[in-house]
Amino acid sequence: MIETRNVTKIYKLGDTDVIGAKEINLKIEEGEFLSIMGPSGSGKSTLLYLIGGLDKPTSGDVLIDGVNIVEMEERALCEVRRDKIGFIFQEFNLISTLTAIENTLVPLIPMGVSDDGMARGMKLLESFGLKDRIDHLPGQLSGGQQQRVAIARALINEPEIVLADEPTGELDTKSGDELIQLMEKMNRREGVTFIIVTHDPVVSEKTRRTIFLKDGEIVKD
Amino acid sequence: MISRGRTGNMKMRHMAYRNLLGRMFRTILMLLAVAIAVSLFVGLSSLTEGMEDKMGGATESMGEWGCVDAMGEGGGIFYGKLNGDIGRTIDRIPGVRYVVPRVYGMAELKGVELSRPVSAGQISGIMGEAGGIVMEQMVGMMGGTAGKMLEGKGIAELMNSVVLIGIDPTKETIINSYPTKMIEGSIFDSPIGGAIIGKMLADESGLGVGDEVRVAYGGKRRDFNITGIYEVGNPLEDKGIAVSLRDARDLKGMGRNEVSMFRVIPEPHVETGTIGMWIKAKCRGVSIMDQGALMEALGEQIDQFKVYEYIVEAIVILASFGFILIMTMRSIAERTKEIGTLRAIGWQKPDVLKLITMESTAIAIVGTILGIIIGILLPYLFQAMMPIVFPNIPVPPMTELTKITSATIIYAFIIGCTSGIIGGIVPALQASKMSPVDAFRAE
Structure with a gap:
């Protein structure tokens, strides 16, 4: 379902070339619950952004459902991100002026929020234990609650894939555990593929497959 | 989805x-x-x-044609005098259409309190730099006599009085000049005892049509019945009182044939400047104020x-x-x-x-x-x-x-x-x- 073929990403930092990803060949099947581990600067986030179509590789192809997203135009790529992929960020990236339900519905806003969308947003927040926090602003929520809102936002469009970049990085152990359990539940119940970037072995132990990266290369799968 | x-x-x-x-x-x-x-x-x-x-508004108050004001040298419109014969001389100048006599003075209204006396500062404030020119021109028009008057009082104090204007309503109507707009009542038809007041004066004094007002000039006092309220768009005259030529002469102690100035209206297509030069040449002791040129300067x-x-x-x-x-x-x-x-x-x-x-x-x-x-x-x-x-x-x-x-x-x-x-x-x-x-x- 997701395939990377000889994906290389080189960044320019002044006169220096920095390798973010090097000849990465990877296949991820539908419904996988996978983690990507590695030290800082190993290229974990780079790989995640390349898979998610947020960045273009210097060379190589990224295929989602057999379609090479590297060759896609900006508009089509946006649609892929909107319809097929959900993103979860380390710092939650919620919009501070919007409530929990409004943040959940943000991906739908440009096309219009239907009653179905609203109902799904409410249902997601309720199932994540945020029923009485629906009208709260991010500043009024704990870190764990904010990240649950971020997961709801990632799932609002019923995506096939959720890409999580250090989702537990800003959370305490208990909240982190709850979050991973929540993602696992969504993976089992809804069949959503989860790719989780983490440097926490406790998190990776809970995933069914772990890829280790070092200096932009896969060293263990 | x-x-x-x-x-x-x-x-x-x-x-x-x-x-x-x-x-x-x-x-x-x-x-x-x-x-x-x-x-x-x-x-x-x-x-x-x-x-x-x-x-x-000020341009309108000059009438529908451009005009030249002829006044006595030295005294200006407020304190100068012109003999009525000069009016006849001007009337004979080629290109002159109408000669309208007026009497001007600074009078006091007895028993009336003005809520906002017009001051020199206000005049400057009203007209900005242009107001400065008007003030300079006015002081110039007032001449030596005015200079003496101003020495003791200052312009601001002088401006606490109201402007007294003596007019011939029939002639003013012909040239569509004074007043350009009646906003209440009508102009007096009797040569004695009738008066119209400016809107600003009416607003500040509380006087209205049908009221009686006592006007003092020097030692003389006269009562007038207010028949109308006018507006000309000029703050000085809108804070004035207009009476008949005869009443104004009486108050000022002027002779029966004397006036403060003549407003001279040229024939169409005749330059006001040309008329001004003719008047200067024909009449001695007369100073000229080309209102058209003044308005141009103001413009x-x-x-x-x-x-x-x-x-x-x-x-x-x-x-x-x-x-x-x-x-x-x-x-x-x-x-x-x-x-x-x-x-x-x-x-x-x-x-x-x-x-x-x-x-x-x-x-x-x-x-x-x-x-x-x-x-x-x-x-x-x-x-x-x-x-x-x-x-x-x-x-x-x-x-x-x-x-x-x-x-x-x-x-x-x-x-x-x-x-x-x-x-x-x-x-x-x-x-x-x-x-x-x-x-x-x-x-």
């Missing part, structure tokens, strides 16, 4: 408003930037319009003022535009992660552009409306605040001097909205082009 409804625009607008309300301090700053620029534009424009309007002064007004307005609008640009850019720089996130979760470039444009449009529209309201209220606020802040400085009647036109409001709306929207769109375009990864890296 979730089905989508038709409420997209509403929700986007809702999000834009929430963003504005959630960043209240910045929103208020940007609203103020637009509002201040627009209010200054409205305030300055209304002042210029008002000055032009007043000047139009030039107003044009000059307008240039300054446009410069100030341009600076204020550019400053406001720059402020909005900087504030929006700053706001976007602080929202880089937010914009990156929106792009990452599937927002297209036009969606981001639309959101930020909606925010700046809302600020531009609300700020412009606020600015127009403040601009309209500015003269009233100025008038109310000035006596509190500077109790010793006379306040010009700003509310009477400003004129708000629909064109001013429309221009203010267009300029305010355009500068606000463009100030927001430029950074919005930059923001919408940002790739999600670049946005996250920038953070």
Whole structure:
């Protein structure tokens, strides 16, 4: 379902070339619950952004459902991100002026929020234990609650894939555990593929497959 | 996939408003930037319009034709005298159509308290630089006698009196001159005891049609029945009282044949300057004031003022535009992660552009409306605040001097909205082009 073929990403930092990803060949099947581990600067986030179509590789192809997203135009790529992929960020990236339900519905806003969308947003927040926090602003929520809102936002469009970049990085152990359990539940119940970037072995132990990266290369799968 | 409804625009607008309300301090700053620029534009424009309007009124008070005023040398219109024979001499000059006699003086109204005596400061305030010219001309017209009068009193004290104007209503009507507009009652038809008063005087004294007023000039006093209220658009004469030539002569102690000045109307297509030169050549001891030339000078002064007004307005609008640009850019720089996130979760470039444009449009529209309201209220606020802040400085009647036109409001709306929207769109375009990864890296 997701395939990377000889994906290389080189960044320019002044006169220096920095390798973010090097000849990465990877296949991820539908419904996988996978983690990507590695030290800082190993290229974990780079790989995640390349898979998610947020960045273009210097060379190589990224295929989602057999379609090479590297060759896609900006508009089509946006649609892929909107319809097929959900993103979860380390710092939650919620919009501070919007409530929990409004943040959940943000991906739908440009096309219009239907009653179905609203109902799904409410249902997601309720199932994540945020029923009485629906009208709260991010500043009024704990870190764990904010990240649950971020997961709801990632799932609002019923995506096939959720890409999580250090989702537990800003959370305490208990909240982190709850979050991973929540993602696992969504993976089992809804069949959503989860790719989780983490440097926490406790998190990776809970995933069914772990890829280790070092200096932009896969060293263990 | 979730089905989508038709409420997209509403929700986007809702999000834009929430963003504005959630960043209240910045929103208020940007609203103020637009509002201040627009209010200054409205305030300055209304002042210029008002000055032009007043000047139009003053021009109207000269009649529908250009005119030359002939008065006695040395004494000017208030203290000089001309013999009626001079009027007949002027009447025989080729190209002269009408010669209308007038008597002028500074009189006092007995038993009447003026709520706002006209002062020299007010006259200057009313007319700006042009007022200075008028004052200079007036002092010049008053001549040596006036100089002596002024030595003891000063212009401001002198201006606490009202202007007494002696007219021949029949001749004034022919030349459609004094008064140009009756706003209540009618002009007196009796040569004795009838008077009309200016609107400003009526407002400040409480006198009205049917009232009796006692006018004092030197040691003499006469009672007049007010038959009408007029308005000529000239603050000095609008604070005056007009009576018959005969009554004015009696009060001033002038001879039956004497007048203060002759207003000379030339035939069509005859230059007022030419008539002035003829009068100078034919009549001794007569000084000439070419009203057309004076109005032209005043017009030039107003044009000059307008240039300054446009410069100030341009600076204020550019400053406001720059402020909005900087504030929006700053706001976007602080929202880089937010914009990156929106792009990452599937927002297209036009969606981001639309959101930020909606925010700046809302600020531009609300700020412009606020600015127009403040601009309209500015003269009233100025008038109310000035006596509190500077109790010793006379306040010009700003509310009477400003004129708000629909064109001013429309221009203010267009300029305010355009500068606000463009100030927001430029950074919005930059923001919408940002790739999600670049946005996250920038953070």
